[in-house]
Amino acid sequence: MNRVNSSFFSLALLLAASLAFSGCESARPRNPEAAERAAESRKAFAAARDLAGYDAFKRSFRLEDAHLGYVNSMPESLFIQIRSIKRWPIDAAWWWNPLSNGTPSLSWHDFLASYGAAERIVAKHPWLSKLNHLGGKRSLELHLLGRGVGTDVNDLTTFTLPAWQHAGMGGRPTYCFLARRGNHSWVEFFFSDEDDRAFVRSSSLNDPDPQSPLDSLELSWHPRGKRGEHYSQYATIAPDGGVTLHTYVMGER
Numbered sequence: 001m002n003r004v005n006s007s008f009f010s011l012a013l014l015l016a017a018s019l020a021f022s023g024c025e026s027a028r029p030r031n032p033e034a035a036e037r038a039a040e041s042r043k044a045f046a047a048a049r050d051l052a053g054y055d056a057f058k059r060s061f062r063l064e065d066a067h068l069g070y071v072n073s074m075p076e077s078l079f080i081q082i083r084s085i086k087r088w089p090i091d092a093a094w095w096w097n098p099l100s101n102g103t104p105s106l107s108w109h110d111f112l113a114s115y116g117a118a119e120r121i122v123a124k125h126p127w128l129s130k131l132n133h134l135g136g137k138r139s140l141e142l143h144l145l146g147r148g149v150g151t152d153v154n155d156l157t158t159f160t161l162p163a164w165q166h167a168g169m170g171g172r173p174t175y176c177f178l179a180r181r182g183n184h185s186w187v188e189f190f191f192s193d194e195d196d197r198a199f200v201r202s203s204s205l206n207d208p209d210p211q212s213p214l215d216s217l218e219l220s221w222h223p224r225g226k227r228g229e230h231y232s233q234y235a236t237i238a239p240d241g242g243v244t245l246h247t248y249v250m251g252e253r
Contacts, residue, residue, distance in 0.1 A: 044068045048080050051097075053108030060085055061093075071096065073152050074145060078104040082111075088132050089122045090115065090177075092141040094150060106146060114147050118175050121191050125198060127241030128179070134211045136181040143176040149190070150176045160190065160201050163221045163234045166248045170194035179214065187214050189237075200235040213243045223250050 044066035048054075065081040077096040084091045095111055097104040122128050122140070131138050143150025151160070151173075160173060171194030180186045187203040202220040210216045214237075218230050225231030232249050 040068065041066065044078060044080075047078050047104060051104060051106075051108050053112065057108040057112060068099070073155070075099075075152075077145075088140070089129050090119060090140050090142050092139050094141065094143045096145045096150065098146050110147055111144070114144055115142065118142050118144075118177075121175050121193070122177075124196065125191075125237075125239055125241075127237070127239075130241070131179060131212065131214070136185075136209070136211065139180040141178040141180060143178065149173050158223060159221070160199075162223060162250060163201060163246075163248050164190070164199055167197075167199060167234070167236050167246060169197065169199055169236075173199070181215065184208070185215060187217055196239050198237040200237065213241075217243070219245070221248065225249065227252070 045063060047068065048063055048066045051057075061082050061084055063080060064083050067079045068077075069079075070076055071079040074096045076099045078099065080095045080097065082093040082095060084093075093111075093115065097106050097111075099105065128140060131140070145151065149156065156173065164173060169192060171192040173190040174193055175189075175191040177189045177191075178186050179189065185204050187200055190199040190201065192199075200217065200219065203214075203217040217235060219233040219235060220231055221234040222231040225233075227247065227249050232247050234246050234248065236244050236246065238244070
C-alpha cells in the first residue's frame with residue numbers, strides 16, 4: 001500500500017511540474033519581435049498624443065500610425081501618419097517630426113500651421129479638387145519634414161532640383177504631395193509659393209483604368225536617365241490641369 005501511495009504521489013508531482021512548466025511557456029511571448037514592435041508603437045503613439053496642441057489637432061484629424069526612429073531615409077524623427085476627418089482637399093499626411101536629444105522638436109501647432117499653408121497652395125489648383133470626383137479611392141497626401149517639404153535634402157538636391165531648374169520653376173520646392181489612387185497608382189507633386197505650376201518628378205506605373213491625364217503618367221526623372229527612357233522625363237502641370245511632358249538628359253546640350 002505504501003508503495004502504491006508513493007508511486008501515486010510521484011506521478012502527481014510530475015503532472016504538477018509539467019503543468020507549471022506549460023504555464024510558464026504560455027506566459028512567455030511567442031514572438032518577442034512582435035511584442036517589441038507593439039511596445040515601440042505604443043511609445044510612439046503616446047509621444048504623438050503628448051505633443052502640445054493635440055486637443056486642437058484631434059478636432060480635425062486622427063492618428064493612423066506612429067514610429068520613432070528612421071523612416072524612408074529621413075532624419076531620426078517621430079514619424080506620424082495622419083488622416084483628415086474632413087477628407088478633402090488634403091485628406092492625409094505623413095509628418096516627420098525631427099528628434100532633438102530623443103525628443104520631438106515640434107508641436108501640433110507647427111503641423112497645423114504648415115497644413116494650413118499647404119491647403120492655401122492647393123486652393124490655387126482646382127484640378128486637384130476635381131480628382132476627388134473621379135473613381136478609384138482617391139487621396140491627396142501631404143508630406144512634411146518638420147515644417148518644410150517632405151523629402152530628404154540629398155534626395156531633393158540630386159533627384160528634384162536639376163529638373164526643377166530645367167523647367168524654370170520659380171523659387172524652391174516648398175510643398176510635397178502624393179496623389180494616390182487606391183493601392184496601385186500615385187503621382188508625386190512639388191509646389192512653390194513662387195510658381196503657379198506643379199512639378200511632377202515621378203509616378204507609379206500606368207493606371208490600368210485611367211480617368212485623367214495624371215493617371216497615365218509614367219515617369220521618374222533621374223540624373224542618369226537616357227533619352228527615350230521615362231527616367232529622362234518629368235512633367236509640369238498648369239493651374240487649369242494641363243499636363244506638359246519634358247525631357248531632360250543631363251550632359252546634353
